[in-house]
Amino acid sequence: MGSALQVLVVDDEPAIRQILTAGMTRAGHSVEVASSGREALMRLAKGDVEVTLCDINMPDLTGIEVVKEARAQGIDTTFIMMTAYSSVDTAIEAMKAGAIDYMIKPLRQEELAQRLEQIAEMRGLKGENEALRKLVVGRRDDHCPAVSQSMKALDRLVAKVAPTDSTVLITGESGTGKGVTARAIHQQSQRAGKPFIPVNCGAIPENLLESEFFGHVKGAFTGADRARKGLFLEADKGTIFLDEIGELPLELQVKLLHVLEAREIRPLGSEQVRKVDVRIVAATNRDLKAMVAEGRFREDLYFRLSGFHITVPPLRERRDDIPALIKYLLARGAERFGVSGKLSIEPDAEELLIAYDWPGNVRELENVLQRATILADQGRITLGDLPPHITPVVTTDPGGTALPRPSGGTLREQVREYELGLILRAIDDCGGDRRTAAQKLGIGLSSLYRKLEENEAPKGQNEGSKGQNTPD
Template sequence: MSVLIIEDNVSLATLISMYLSGEGIENEVVHNGFEGMARLNEREYDVLLTDIRLPKISGTEIFEKAKTLYPDMPVIIMTAFGNIPDAVKAMRDGAYDYITKPFENDDLLKTIKKAIEVSSIRKENSRLKQYMKDVNTPRMAGHSPAYLAMIKLADTVAPTDAPVLITGESGTGKELTARYIHGKSRRADKQFIAVNCAAIPEQLFESELFGHKKGAFTGADRDFKGRIAEAEGGTLFLDEIGEMPITVQVKLLRFLQESEIQPVGAGLPVKVNTRVIAATNKDLKSMSEKGTFREDLYYRLNVFPVEVPQLSRRREDIAELVELFSKKYGSKVTFSAEALSKLENAQWKGNIRELENTVYRICILKGQGVVAGEDVPTEASGDFAYSMNMVLPEDGLDLEEMEKTIIARALIKFGGNKSRTAKYLNIPRHVLLYRLEKYDME
């Protein structure tokens, strides 16, 4: 327990300090606003007890500073009878209580002890909120430019209430990104409600999102809040939003604009504070131009677009992802360089979802020990025959151009290191140098 006392009356400040010390309450005393500000900049106290009228810096200014630095710290204002309106205003602005001079010692002690209890409760609530925030923020892994660019956008938009449209191929981790944004937001300790728009029958869509009143339609035997209201204070994630019926899109647009919904069968709209994050693997702009998705809703959702890159654009993250997934499934295996190389060179048309399932399968089959190259499933081996599986054009193929492309991509893969590139291509270094000179690729 610690109390900071700011009082310019030295005798009164000394008496208060001695009394609190006698009651086992640690305290510090300063006699002006400057010293008070300096102490607050150094540390947080359980309670701040300050006179409202101080020389140079007023108690009101100190209270405002304390509120900014330590929102959970209760502030008690000491005031003379004539300054009560100032103290009342401070309470309206968030001060815990005020006490009028002259006061009884018992009254002061009672007020401070209650404030200390409140401080303890507030700090515990803050710890719980932080814990919930940590729990709700999924573990992400990667260091590739594409991944870091995506995370930077997610971190930028997370603290706001702006709608977010997450785009990307199937299996890239759009819902995980949505949960990451929610976990980094001020809503992290509230609900994250995920709705798969492709899984809801069209006739039930409106009721599922906006709720309904009992008797609104056949089978409505009770009131239902709806997903938007269930996510009150938190985040609603609309996955595959391109599958949402046009008739429901109109109502969703109204909710985004007005922050209110009208359940089926209800007479009046209801205000709801819910953030919306949507995701799609479709081209909503193209759909809006064709009339299969509302253009106004597209622009309302696309306030802040976040693209999740496909795994082929972040191959340098695969080793980290493999480690993450193997730990997730409690495996005792480690991956050899050969196994990692094969995983890094596979096509992964199913993106991260396919990689995770493959790692899970390997962990189950291997159990423990080192995963060798032959332990990697054939379909994910990244061998030449698999990676070059393609349809040959009817009008011929320029083999020289193909060789140049392969060499160029290999050089990029190894950062221009010619020795590693030659080893990777299974040719002597002098042969690679000859090819580079031949194709004018130096």
């Protein structure tokens, strides 16, 4: 089972409250109950209820009125509505009020358990993304400012497009934070209080994609024992994030294009067309232009999706942001792995992390720091705690030129010797201009001087002009 949740059951029938409480308590959740809408609002005001199972038909306040009032008060809880009547109209009204789902009484414990597990994962990702968002894009606090020009430019693009209703295409390598960028667009938009529904187009079986997207009526196909509203209806008035859009089959690309143009869907097995008000944000790490040329992605859909195009830069192109990311990820790692006290990292280990190219981007950095957190002694990460592919072992530069081979000694001594070779070669390549050499190496000029002093480099070597040798 996923993380335990704080759940509130709201129903005027004691038997329903008792049955649901028993089932969810056995599943490990913490459950409280309320017998009326007003009692529920009083309990929700404390702000710690993560999920609220709320009956729609109650004598004092209806469930829909409870949702509306909770949203008006800014209460952050996930509402699942319960009703004895399979009314699509009532369900739609509940969704518009701010609920994310509805279930028909009597509730099946297995189905409820599965839904709660999905919500636990969703809420966990929401918390992580909110914290990571401060480091990756937009609304950073004073402790985690964006330093790199590429991320400042990304911030500006997000701030410009978010208040509009423009469709957005986000491209970038895996692990760069495309999903975080999409969520930032939603959170800075007029739809911020409405649903944000992320969908991994490559993770849903092809034969289920249409039903997942647009829903189906009862009996639409074998196994459809109840109606399903679909993800687009779940996202009504909000944002749907289509991740890995390049994985979408051509047949469904046609139907997605129709949704973009007509703003309507047709559930499987239904003759009724349903209007939807959904903003679409898509993302991919693939070259959609090349896919269009190969006939694997519709050109008309590509142009509709890429009305506003954002590229999230890889981590190697914004090395100045890495120290802030390290600081945040270490703090989170300490909490996750129960490390007492504050985690820190030795300067030479941090410099290696800054210099590494990070083909897996932020996600790879997080994995490396998680490993180092587990291995670190006394809460301090050293070079020895980093994986072998991070620590330098090659003896040639990318052009094949031989570099000074470490002569032996401790790991730290060998790394410093290797670093010195890289620094001296960079200074030579830049004609003695240490400022340019530091930029080429992706480190600050003061760091370059410090490393030269630590390694006792000859003071007169590669001096360059006086104007170029003054540290920042």
